[in-house]
Amino acid sequence: MTQQIPTLQWQGDIEGVLVLLDQKLLPAKTELIVCNDVDQVWIAIQELSVRGAPAIGIAAAYAVCLGAQVALDTELQPMQQRVGQVCDYLAESRPTAVNLTWALARMRQVADQATDCGPRELAQALLSEAQAIHAEDAEMCKSIGRHGADLLAEFPVGAGVLTHCNAGALATGGQGTALSVIFELAERGKQPRVWVDETRPLLQGARLTTWELMQREIECTLICDSAAAHVMAAGQIQAVITGADRIAVNGDAANKIGTYGVALLARSHGIPFYIAAPTSTFDMAIATGNEIPIEQRSGQEVVQGFGSTTAPAGVAVYNPAFDVTPAELITGIITERGIVATPTRDRIEALVGRNE
Numbered sequence: 001m002t003q004q005i006p007t008l009q010w011q012g013d014i015e016g017v018l019v020l021l022d023q024k025l026l027p028a029k030t031e032l033i034v035c036n037d038v039d040q041v042w043i044a045i046q047e048l049s050v051r052g053a054p055a056i057g058i059a060a061a062y063a064v065c066l067g068a069q070v071a072l073d074t075e076l077q078p079m080q081q082r083v084g085q086v087c088d089y090l091a092e093s094r095p096t097a098v099n100l101t102w103a104l105a106r107m108r109q110v111a112d113q114a115t116d117c118g119p120r121e122l123a124q125a126l127l128s129e130a131q132a133i134h135a136e137d138a139e140m141c142k143s144i145g146r147h148g149a150d151l152l153a154e155f156p157v158g159a160g161v162l163t164h165c166n167a168g169a170l171a172t173g174g175q176g177t178a179l180s181v182i183f184e185l186a187e188r189g190k191q192p193r194v195w196v197d198e199t200r201p202l203l204q205g206a207r208l209t210t211w212e213l214m215q216r217e218i219e220c221t222l223i224c225d226s227a228a229a230h231v232m233a234a235g236q237i238q239a240v241i242t243g244a245d246r247i248a249v250n251g252d253a254a255n256k257i258g259t260y261g262v263a264l265l266a267r268s269h270g271i272p273f274y275i276a277a278p279t280s281t282f283d284m285a286i287a288t289g290n291e292i293p294i295e296q297r298s299g300q301e302v303v304q305g306f307g308s309t310t311a312p313a314g315v316a317v318y319n320p321a322f323d324v325t326p327a328e329l330i331t332g333i334i335t336e337r338g339i340v341a342t343p344t345r346d347r348i349e350a351l352v353g354r355n356e
């Protein structure tokens with residue numbers, strides 16, 4: 001069974017609304033947020049009601065359409081200016097996932113290139129572009145799943161796969177990236193046994209990944225992040241697959257905090273470590289992971305996550321939301337165009353294209 005309620009959905013025409021599944025509340029509550037304006041989407045991205053690199057980009061693209069609605073009765077130029085301002089504003093909502101700026105660049109280009117048309121025609125072109133970004137992402141997810149399952153074709157039935165955070169349907173416009181590979185393995189009768197890191201502090205693994213896997217009746221076991229080494233040492237994990245938020249030209253990959261540690265553990269236990277991500281997650285403008293901006297989030301998420309106080313008041317907290325896994329720890333990057341094995345600049349440029 002696939003997810004019943006879409007992660008995000010545009011309803012209506014150029015004057016429509018963006019409907020988001022509120023991931024902050026999952027799995028306890030299934031509630032929708034109907035966004036009528038840009039601010040609502042900005043807040044939904046910042047507060048992680050919509051999250052995951054590709055889903056953030058798609059939500060922002062639709063938010064540009066919401067932003068354009070206030071200029072529908074003006075002229076082309078004020079509409080173009082409005083789109084530019086909205087893109088600048090949305091780009092500030094979260095810093096690490098490059099899919100956000102990638103999607104906004106596409107929207108901005110549609111507005112900048114518009115000539116000889118009225119604001120309503122531009123609004124239609126913007127909506128078509130947002131819908132294309134959404135549809136393309138769904139296709140990319142399927143393709144990532146197929147490439148990943150081909151890559152793991154020799155894996156024995158019932159092999160263990162560890163994943164961190166949530167890189168499933170909730171994080172994308174389709175069926176996910178890392179989880180898409182697992183779904184495809186399951187479809188092919190491989191019966192993967194999935195180990196899910198709970199993913200402190202906001203528990204995307206515990207709340208979201210297990211929710212998705214259980215809906216699809218895929219065997220999964222939730223572990224504390226700190227249990228991963230123990231489970232690997234026990235021989236229960238044959239591969240690690242995670243998503244990514246931004247990948248540098250040399251293959252260094254930012255993903256949810258804790259991913260780097262998992263990659264080190266995998267290397268230490270001789271377990272292959274894969275990143276699954278669409279080509280929209282590559283930032284071909286940066287040479288290495290040192291240039292990836294790492295989001296710092298409120299310490300409240302660590303000391304008062306989900307309402308209970310877990311540390312003394314006033315304690316200093318450091319809460320980076322992402323870390324960077326160096327390319328040398330990555331066995332391969334699974335993209336919609338194929339696999340980049342042992343990633344290097346040359347291999348990535350051959351697959352994704354050079355930044356001219």
Ligand SMILES: CSC[C@@H](O)[C@@H](O)C(=O)COP(=O)(O)O
Pocket residue numbers: 048051052053054097164165166167168171172176177178204242243244245255256257321
């Ligand atoms: C296909 S989603 C890949 C990543 O975006 C995912 O692994 C991740 O780290 C998400 O972090 P989040 O803070 O929940 O947005």
